[in-house]
Amino acid sequence: MTAAPVRPLPPASGGRREGDPPGRRSWVELGEPLGLESGATLPGVRLAYETWGRRAPDGSNAVLVLHALTGDSHAAGPAGPGHPSAGWWDALIGPGRALDTDRWFVVAPNVLGGCQGSTGPSSRRPDGTHWGGAFPYLTIRDQVAAEAQLAEALGIGRWAAVIGGSMGGMRALEWAVSRPERTGSLLVLAAPSASSAEQIAWGSTQIAAIRSDPGWRGGGYHDAPPGSGPHQGLGLARRIAHVTYRSEPELAARFGRRAQPGELPSLGGRYQVESYLDHHAAKLVRRFDAGSYVVLTEAMNAHDVGRGRGGVARALRRADMPALIAGIDSDRLYPPAQQAETAALLPGSDGLRLIESPYGHDGFLIETDQVDSLVRELLPPPVPAPPNR
Numbered sequence: 352m353t354a355a356p357v358r359p360l361p362p363a364s365g366g367r368r369e370g371d372p373p374g375r376r377s378w379v380e381l382g383e384p385l386g387l388e389s390g391a392t393l394p395g396v397r398l399a400y401e402t403w404g405r406r407a408p409d410g411s412n413a414v415l416v417l418h419a420l421t422g423d424s425h426a427a428g429p430a431g432p433g434h435p436s437a438g439w440w441d442a443l444i445g446p447g448r449a450l451d452t453d454r455w456f457v458v459a460p461n462v463l464g465g466c467q468g469s470t471g472p473s474s475r476r477p478d479g480t481h482w483g484g485a486f487p488y489l490t491i492r493d494q495v496a497a498e499a500q501l502a503e504a505l506g507i508g509r510w511a512a513v514i515g516g517s518m519g520g521m522r523a524l525e526w527a528v529s530r531p532e533r534t535g536s537l538l539v540l541a542a543p544s545a546s547s548a549e550q551i552a553w554g555s556t557q558i559a560a561i562r563s564d565p566g567w568r569g570g571g572y573h574d575a576p577p578g579s580g581p582h583q584g585l586g587l588a589r590r591i592a593h594v595t596y597r598s599e600p601e602l603a604a605r606f607g608r609r610a611q612p613g614e615l616p617s618l619g620g621r622y623q624v625e626s627y628l629d630h631h632a633a634k635l636v637r638r639f640d641a642g643s644y645v646v647l648t649e650a651m652n653a654h655d656v657g658r659g660r661g662g663v664a665r666a667l668r669r670a671d672m673p674a675l676i677a678g679i680d681s682d683r684l685y686p687p688a689q690q691a692e693t694a695a696l697l698p699g700s701d702g703l704r705l706i707e708s709p710y711g712h713d714g715f716l717i718e719t720d721q722v723d724s725l726v727r728e729l730l731p732p733p734v735p736a737p738p739n740r
């Protein structure tokens with residue numbers, strides 16, 4: 352397959368901000384419409400990304416880090432303009448960290464279909480109108496196809512490692528299966544080879560919550576007056592999702608049946624856990640687009656590395672690079688048994704790695720010490736040269 356030409360653009364205005372670790376925000380625009388798995392094409396595709404470290408002249412030290420559903424390209428670095436929080440894997444990326452930016456050139460794109468710089472439903476079409484509900488159906492494969500063009504634009508023929516968790520893990524696995532020659536090694540955290548019935552059920556329930564909001568307007572709300580979008584629906588979707596991201600014992604120990612201070616459930620007040628979910632819903636609504644949430648959730652529902660490739664087992668046999676597949680012992684959304692199957696089928700894996708955590712699926716974001724060990728196992732530090740005699 353010949354890749355479409357890619358037109359790299361200059362760094363975003365401001366580029367590196369004062370106080371940032373060595374890192375840069377930028378984007379590429381694909382020179383030609385992206386052909387999608389559905390047969391449709393997506394014109395005017397832009398992919399935003401951040402980088403840390405220095406690219407080796409031959410591109411051999413590049414590592415691709417792929418974010419989850421509501422993550423973004425800000426994997427490392429402090430909070431700042433456009434980034435309400437510090438990087439979601441800040442503990443892992445930087446000088447001397449597991450992804451040592453004195454050695455590795457780390458690249459984190461914002462996913463295609465997202466809303467933090469890459470083309471998605473809230474972007475404008477070439478004719479200047481918002482995509483909204485006309486944004487095409489995307490799959491994880493389409494997202495990886497766009498990321499492959501980003502790699503070409505950056506002069507990276509082969510990643511030293513492709514690393515991702517949750518939806519990022521789905522994309523990492525898709526990289527390994529569809530482009531094994533370009534995936535030097537693989538780390539997948541808390542992600543399946545194919546979304547299960549239950550995972551599709553959770554995802555489609557969240558999509559239904561958004562679409563049932565009168566503010567959804569068939570996805571065409573981006574030109575509606577400010578504040579009239581499907582915020583209730585998106586908030587409801589986040590509440591449902593967030594419960595699946597945490598574990599039952601954690602919620603029981605942390606909140607129990609307690610009422611939120613100053614509120615009485617018998618008088619219309621909230622339980623603490625309700626208030627906690629309200630908080631996470633409100634936070635997401637402030638920073639995320641409902642249309643992107645729908646498109647990305649549909650892509651996760653469609654995830655199946657075996658589709659049209661003779662099934663999962665056969666597809667995974669293509670991915671023969673060194674691979675680490677990790678699950679979280681308390682993850683009820685992506686149970687580790689599912690990842691054990693992936694690990695057993697991947698030629699380069701020696702079995703499931705288990706992250707111990709009370710926090711459930713979010714453990715891949717929280718248990719950074721354990722993820723650190725996995726990254727160091729995948730990309731061991733260079734053995735120092737013996738002293739000259």
Ligand SMILES: CC(=O)SCCNC(=O)CCNC(=O)[C@H](O)C(C)(C)COP(=O)(O)OP(=O)(O)OC[C@H]1O[C@@H](n2cnc3c(N)ncnc32)[C@H](O)[C@@H]1OP(=O)(O)O
Pocket residue numbers: 418419420421422423436439596611623624626627628630631634713716717
């Ligand atoms: C890959 C990515 O997703 S990158 C983007 C970052 N991820 C997200 O935003 C996903 C949503 N968030 C999360 O999943 C989690 O917050 C994580 C994984 C980032 C961090 O987990 P934790 O450190 O365990 O945070 P936790 O779930 O306890 O949430 C803490 C927040 O809940 C608030 N909170 C706790 N109890 C209550 C309560 N009873 N009522 C209201 N708010 C509450 C805290 O004040 C805190 O608020 P803040 O985040 O605005 O400071």
Ligand SMILES: N[C@@H](CCO)C(=O)O
Pocket residue numbers: 419420421422516517518596713716
């Ligand atoms: N907290 C993560 C969980 C999904 O993997 C997110 O919102 O992206």
